[in-house]
Amino acid sequence: MSSRFQDQTVIVTGAVGGIGSAIVDGFLAEGARVGLVDFNSQAGQAYEQALRKRGHDVCFVQTDVAHFDQCQAAYDRITAELGAATILVNNVGISPKTSGRALKVWEMPPAEWNNVVAVNLNSVFYMTRLATPHMVQERRGRVINMSSVAGKAYCDIVAAHYAATKAGLIGLTRHWAAELGEHQVTVNGLAPGRISTPLLKSVPQEINDAVAAVTALRRLGTPEEVADACLFFASDQARFVTGQVLDVAGGWLMT
Template sequence: MSITTTPARCVVVTGAAGGIGQGIVESFLATGDTVIAVDAVAEALSALRSNLGTDTDQLRTIEGDVTDPASWTQIATETVTSGAKEIILVNNAGISPKRDGERIPGVEVPYEEWARVLEVNLTGPFLGIQALAPLMKQAKFGRIINMSSLAGRDGGRLGGVHYAATKTGLLGVTRYFARELAPDGITVNAIAPGRIGVGMVGSVSEEVNSAYLSRIPVGRLGIANDVAQAVQYLAASDNGFVTGVTVDVNGGSYMG
């Protein structure tokens, strides 16, 4: 007679098909967790599954828009279906529009672009917390990790005003919910990556990235696993006393 077991943890990762997102997904698959990978592009999710070489139920994919409450309803339903007792939310999805690989001067940013960046980078995580926190409350356990940025710490050198504003705002969202959800066993923290050599950084010229190296004491760009390891630390089931903090992953380029 076979015995069906349920996973201890279900991890929801948004922006899962990007460079950092894929590193986070891979790290949780390696620890045996069920991962719900969310991305807006179906083809990117197919590529993610192919890149990771897995076709098991351990990795579930959802094509969804983090700015759409209906997508979050679907994600919450899939989370319940997983049967996991512990839920982790990694709000990783984000956009940083450029013009010819360079940031757009703040006075020239079109309103539509400003509004879209706020929707994805700030409203998306807010909706995610609203959708999954009630499930975490029922279990008296939860881990929420919001992906901010070095731009949210120093005002941004390479990202636009809308990117810096949203990543700074996300730190406020993190602290607010850390206080509100703490009595229910839910921690809420943020990670502020510096220059990570995947994803959005790939749209920046090699010259720009090379010049930026002089600002990084460890002498290299970050890799996706640098961020994934910080996520693992904050997501640990026995790490319930760390909440409301921002973990800087930037090779020493910012020491706040």
């Protein structure tokens, strides 16, 4: 078994289900302690219990990441229990649909726009603001932001708020990479394409089939494939890589 992350503390937002759980499982398999940040209390507690039964060192904190005070409480509890974090994965993200359809700009309630910005973009600032002081002090750290191919190219199956926040994460990734580089902290991003997660169940199957048909590899991705790329960025193998946003999309929406 690999131990690339032995004795390191990792924090993952949006940690319960889909890509988040695949990332958590990947880090745990390689020796890390992992703090789980998620809004879903029932599923989060069950996941935490299952991981502890398997002998893993984890801490789940139910958190609405749209609020800085809750992010602060989650960060404080995780680091008190597991130790200071050297790796942060800003994975959390939402993409609301109405009857399986993304709303157009003239249809979108301002409250929906504000909520997506708060969860997808503001939370990344909040968590990175909390995690980086220790990384800067120790001159060691990794920040991985979960963007999307929809932040790079037009994608008609998501709405403008999702595309805007994911494009914003690309800007933050590049800016923070330059800002934190002198402190030996790397900041990179991932841009997944269509990934087979429970979220896709809210979308008609014909839409997913159509995406697969125009993807170079002719299929959807798996959460584990995104996790593999995330673990690379977090590892010493990527120690001289920063400010990069890697498509994990099977060749869909290539730019």
